Amino acid sequence: MAGDPLSRVFAALADPTRRDMVTRLAVADATVGELAEPYDVSVQAVSKHLRVLEDAGLVSRSRDAQRRPVHLEAEVFDLMTKWIERYRRQAEERYRRLDDVLRDMPDDVDPLPPPQEGQQS
Amino acid sequence: MAGDPLSRVFAALADPTRRDMVTRLAVADATVGELAEPYDVSVQAVSKHLRVLEDAGLVSRSRDAQRRPVHLEAEVFDLMTKWIERYRRQAEERYRRLDDVLRDMPDDVDPLPPPQEGQQS
DNA sequence: GCTTTCCTCAACCGAATGGTTGAGGAAGAG
């Protein structure tokens, strides 16, 4: 389907039903039937949604008798986080430079350190 | 078009060309022509992409003579960040609770709560 | 064996998406 992994993750989360599934899966693993129950669509539609999430690497399915328990995979979220953080750093860098120009070039003071807890690449 | 703001933001960033535009706009504002130049598509296509980004609130356009300078709007990224953080909190909460269960096993704890999930807000 | 439960695959459908081309508005340059 769609090309790069990042596009797949963003596209997968662009659907509110899929986002809701992810939210619920963050609480507990669930079977396809359990996942489908609150929504007003067919089980097949939910199965399709799960395939999209699985292709994006957000979810994995194992096997337990006839059931296919769905499990949320956390790592892929880091892809997004990293991309967003990169943008954020660039934007801050941009404003920092603008600030420097307006302040007539100070030495190397960093007036706005990124307020983040460890997520740096 | 697509419904809620969060869906629009995710959908807007699901396209690699649009993500690249955002990356470049994080460095500096740009006109439509400047933005279109590196890509192998028509200017109209780029204009459409910008419309998607604008509808998502990621970008704003002003007017300078015939030119329409494009400016990146940072606030909307917080929508995503907040959603991701909420997921992260839930996931951590989940593992914390699992830890509690394995450690203590109280009486009236239901280890598999029925799918009475609240809708995602 | 047969049935039931849980789930996926396949085909189809309408709507949205990303691209094209062509026409045209808006504003500066001559």
Next chain:
DNA sequence: CTCTTCCTCAACCATTCGGTTGAGGAAAGC
């Protein structure tokens, strides 16, 4: 006023997407 530049709107086209229904596989229960 005319021309050029920059950009958007409109129509069209192929593909993808989210949904449906119908058929069927896999594993437990009878």
